[in-house]
Amino acid sequence: MSEFNTTAFQPSLFILTGLRRLAGSRLWLGLLLSLMYIITMVGNCTVIHLVRKERSLQEPQYLFLSMLAWADIVLSVSTLLSVLKVYILGLYEIAFDSCLTQMFFIHTSSSVGSGILLAMAFNHFVAISKPLQYTTILTSSRVTRMGLAALLRAVALMTPLPILLKRLPFCKGRTLSYSYCLHPNVMKLACGQVRINILYGLVLVLFSFGVDSLLIAISYVLIFQAVLGIASREGQMKALNTCLSHIFTVFIYYGPLLAITVMHRISIRSSPVAHAVLGNVYLFMPPMLNPIVYSLKTKQIRTALRKSCKIQRS
Template sequence: MYLVALLGNCTILFVIKTTSILHEPQYIFLSMLAATDVGLSLSTLPTVLKFFLLNHREIEFHSCLAQMFFIHTFSSMESAILLAMAFDRFVAICDPLHYTVVLTPPRIIGIGLIAVFRGVLLMVPLPILLKRLPFCKGVILSHCYCYHPDVMKLACGSVRVNIVYGLSLVLCSFAIDSIFIVISYILILKTVLGVTSGDGQLKALNTCVSHIFTVFIFYVPLIVLALIHRFGTFTSPLLHVTMANLFLFLTPVLNPLVYSLKTKQIRLAMHKILKSKANFM
């Protein structure tokens, strides 16, 4: 899965970079998503490989905090980029005449920087708040990587501040992003239904299919995992592990597959590159 995630997302980045017709807002946001997925995969690569290949089940405390920080930072960035992609589709469908005026290169760069800074600034307190807590000896994580709610439960002291801040993070990032994504698609659907041509409606909605699927495979495991950690005291450990792995590994693996299969311009660009390589050989 790691190989598929890394190769798939690096291929998307290469195709977009080397194909001039893909230097448009929609594909620039896609390249941001691919880069974030690469970062998310690399964040867990060392511990997961040691766990599955060497059966090495220990991780140094500070390494665990660092991994947790990067996992949650890249997850927050991905959520922000998914919101930016929803906004891109909203402008393209609801206000196409102003598309290039609204989504200028400086604004796209600004959106990307905001996603990065928001992720970093919101997640910096997580390891700091955990580091001040006493931890019992012989503690065991539920997952093969360091996830904040999981690490927090291992503390011997009061974690009330950590819980409050964790909830604030969810509300300030993932919850707000998902709400605005839903609002964007409600407005998109309203605009599409106002189009008299059936072909026009299908064409407009078809440009959103890949993004909608990506939103589902990112948010559904995230929501289920959050509910398990909050209310799943008697939930099977197997369900914990399964949802944790789906949350972390499913999105980076499926995103490049979805966009390469469902986006015509990406498929054509990949075919053109492969054809030129074959002719060169």
């Protein structure tokens, strides 16, 4: 309606929900999430430290892993304050502008992570299909440019999100489904001309996460074709083993992301608790598991970690 004053209908704050519908859940969830934050920060900071210090890890796949760790740290830090306020202090309010800022960093770091996963898939493809040209194709400068491209794309795509929401009036309540702010969740509380927000959100999903996941799938089709061209069975298994950590990371990253996107856009009557649980899985599990998976599955990282621990003890 044209007579609406957008500023007048913007709430000064939103109410975060999380899983407070589960009776008696706040304390133990607060302790669990605090532990997950600690594991996430320690794990990703350790990966960054090892890649930076160890010459044996100054290779494209580990540089990409370091970039992914940085994206996971930004994602975790951007939600730390609001999540712990909800589950530790029982404070459920977040200012309108703080919510939009948090939303921007969550979606931007998620998009950066998606772009880095695509770059890692390309790295595996080159390493397996063109091993003799690997060092000439994936030079350090090219790796840096690929990481920078993922960052610039994410910032360019996500910057309009808070701007488009800022122009809208909000007349459908102030309660959000999570303990942090996501664009689809905030947008559902808006009224007025929201069609452009809906269309732009769909464009973001398709041209960021959708394109990345499609290109990752294509990369693995080409990787499997290259693996079948390896003469020995042992060589085939060794080549596939180098991809296992990345494949697992892709599944734990895109699985919850796809589910939460579908739930927001299709399953209108889904349980609020299901929304909150899936939202927490999407936010906390990939950043926490990524460094653990790579540490367990990558011999070079385990070796560097043991070496670093021996130096610290001495």
